[in-house]
Amino acid sequence: STLTTAQIREKFLHFFESKEHLRLPSHSSIAPDPTTLFTVAGMQPFKPQFMGAAAKFEEGASKRVTTAQKCIRVGDIENVGRTRRHLSLFEMMGNFSFGDYFKREAIAWAWEFLTGPQWMNMSAEQMYVTIYEDDDEAFGYWTQDIGLNPSHIHRFGADENFWPADAPAKGPNGPCGPCSEIFYDRGPKYGDDSWADYHQTRESARFLEVWNLVFPQYDRQEPQADGTPTLKDLPFKNIDTGMGLERVASVVQDVPDFYSNDVFLPLIEKIAELSERPYEGEQSVSHRVVAEHARAVSMTVADGVALSNTGRGYVIRKILRRASRHAYLLGLREPSIYKLVPLVVQSMGEAYPELKENQSRIEAALKGEEERFLRTLESGIQRLDALLNQQEKGSVLSGQDAFTLYGTYGFPIDLTREIAEEYGVSIDEAGFDKALAEDQELARAGSKYGKSELFGGADETLADVPPTEFVGYGQLEASGLVQ
Ligand code: ATP
Ligand code: MG
Ligand code: MG
Ligand code: MG
Secondary structure, eight states, X not given: OOOOHHHHHHHHHHHHHTTTOEEOOOOOXXXXXXXXXXXXSTTGGGHHIIIIIGGGSSTTOOSEEEEEEEEEOGGGGGGTTXXXXXXXXXXXXXXXXXXXXXXXXXHHHHXXXXXXXXXXXXXXXXXXXXXXXXXXXXXXXXXXXXXXXXXGEEXXXXXXXXXXXXXXXXXXXXXXEEEEEEEEEOOGGGOSOOHHHHHHHSOOSSEEEEEEEEOOOEEEEOOOTTXXXXXXXXXXXXXXXXXXXXXXXXXXXXXXXXXXXTTTHHHHHHHHHHHTOOSOSTTHHHHHHHHHHHHHHHHHHHTTOOOOSSHHHHHHHHHHHHHHHHHHHTTOOSOOGXXXXXXXXXXXXXXXXXXXXXXXXHHHHHHHHHHHHHXXXXXXXXXXXXXXXXXOTTOEEOHHHHHHHHHHHOOOHHHHHHHHHHTTOEEOHHHHHHHHHHHHHHHHTTOTTTTOTTTSOSTTTTTTSOOOOOOOTTOOOOOOOOO
């Protein structure tokens, strides 16, 4: 019998308890520090410990901690439904050392957990790792302690094997360091690309990154005037690891992706039932987006995020509207996403009791927002019908008209495209893109970290999501997503 996601979570925490780690609860999905809106990694709540505050940690200050941390990555939202290896809400399993053990143990224990017969029992031959370009110490442990074939090891620069990615050059300030990542070869049924191909493209359907071992030993500070990065040594060397729970569950359960595992399948089936549209073909992207976003929105609302027009509430509102749009594409014309909340509570409520405690509040928040969005869609459809009635068959709807519908009525471009097609009218896509780019340029102006995956703004990643409901012409909201 295969392990459930909950069993894998428990095994991980238990494994590190057996290595004298203190098990602590997940921090909220709301970030503990102002570099991000949401918690993006298991290490984030422990920045003070990495910076040297271990002594203040707790009575009996444990220098070894293990957690399951719920993470939200705004930068991964647009990947949901596309890459099948990215969720917007996922659980990062972590083990942390504050100036205690270092690389040798971190590597040995990750290996033991993944390949040990009583743990994940994954095949040692199918493991591959990456290391930071000059990290001969890590190379030594992987080849000598573990016995990994050097052909299964690749070296990359700071853009790939530093956490946060490219931290020396790009920031944010704070603890950072080189890392070593573990990949699993899911075998030929997932593609014929090779590990060498991954070296070229850094993308693969077959090689799945499952665990990142980070060696935080630097404090990144403001660069010098000429742009030279400033890396100060931390008071001691730390370990920070993140294993993707859902990714490991997919491998262990031998299912093609998250959406067929024990947590997502019931959600997918419920969506197929509500919409009477089977989970197959091109439309299946909508099932996946609805299932994934229902989880993310439920968790953040449980943590106290209120759907709103600024900051976190705005991001979550956009995520829910993206889900609503996909529910609409599946033919759902009544609020439906809130009906998935009981299933989310069922699968995650044990580990995250805040879901159980807030279930009725979550359902009400989702239902209310779905009702509002469906009304927005209806007024957009009326406006679009009026425009299209004036167009000849075979003509082109101006990019500006399409953008006005999007920007002012909050009407999604793919629906505009679909409805226009019914009238035999196409859209000036280039004109729309241009108007959108100009709008985003305005929104981006305030973002300190630009396009960075974890620390950038949400506007560009949510570009296909309407920014606002109808508030009257000329009243576009200021977005201000980035702190
Ligand atoms: P990727 O390259 O696939 O985007 P990453 O390098 O950005 O992943 P890390 O920041 O190293 O990810 O996070 C540690 C681990 O968390 C990853 O090895 C992966 O297993 C998991 N993980 C990261 N992002 C996601 C996500 N969006 N959904 C599910 N799991 C994730
Ligand atoms: Mg990533
Ligand atoms: Mg990666
Ligand atoms: Mg990584």
